[in-house]
Amino acid sequence: MNGSDLQSRLNALQGSFSPAEKRIITIIRLNPLGVAKMGVTELAKYAETSTATVVRTSKRLGFTGYPALRLALAAETSSPMPIEMPLAADIGDNDSPKQILQKLLEFEVKGATETTQLLSAATLEQAVSILSQARRIDIYGTGASALVAQDFCQKLRRIGVVAQTFGSTDESLVSACQLTNADAALAISHSGQTADVIEALTQAKAAGATTLAITANGRAALTRKADIVLRTSSREMGFRAAAMASRTSQLLIIDCLFIGVAQRLPGARDALRKTHDVVRQRRR
DSSP: OOHHHHHHHHHHHTTOSOHHHHHHHHHHHHOHHHHHTOOHHHHHHHTTSOHHHHHHHHHHTTOSSHHHHHHHHHHHTTSOOOSOOOSSTTOOTTOOHHHHHHHHHHHHHHHHHHHHHHSOHHHHHHHHHHHHHOSOEEEEEOTHHHHHHHHHHHHHHHTTOOEEEOSSHHHHHHHHTTOOTTOEEEEEOSSSOOHHHHHHHHHHHHTTOEEEEEESOTTSGGGGGOSEEEEOOOOOOSTTHHHHHHHHHHHHHHHHHHHHHHHHOTTHHHHHHHHHHHHHHHHO
16 A cells, blocks of 8 residues: 555545544654654554554554554655745745635644644643642743743633743743642643753753643653643644644644633633723723
């Protein structure tokens, strides 16, 4: 079975997979070369499922087992990459603004869908539970991820949660070292390799805080410092694709976490109403 046949099989079976199988399929689509290098146990752990499910999924895709699937993926990804890199997604130099808008929409929707498939119910439930019970929450991020960190921090503050994000690594480290086992720290990094973010989360973990990470790279250094890893789509096509796609997927996750936390805090709705009224009155 070649790459085209595999893709056709995936499309034909779409909708018939279990949640665990969908996570495996999503990982294959996002990183076929990476899966080709993984053993069955490693992929099962990465997809938060069992080795039996990995084997079953391989057979449902038309292979005799997981080793055969790995061989097919390795063969599929052995072709050379295109030399020309688009500005974003699959946008061409001659595309009109309307075509750009449509392609960006499709790219963002696919990224958000893949992120949803990667996240298990158990992981989300655990993350929301920890954040809703934390005495204080530190949020770390740089670049585009810093904007997401600021957004999450502002949302949490509106419902009375003590949350903070920082403008420099030194500020992050000073705060992180003062955390306790009653606190939580969330690091946001698409690549999972951002040194400043890793350093801050490492310090938070050493201080006893429960650590969480939002990243597209489940095998990155950041994930080894996180008690809970929330994975986003790793689709990257073009110079700006990583920044755009990662931000959309990250925002999707933090909105889910925010609503989940708000559901668990008795005074959240009153706090939202109060902060809304204060801001609205000021703008009159």
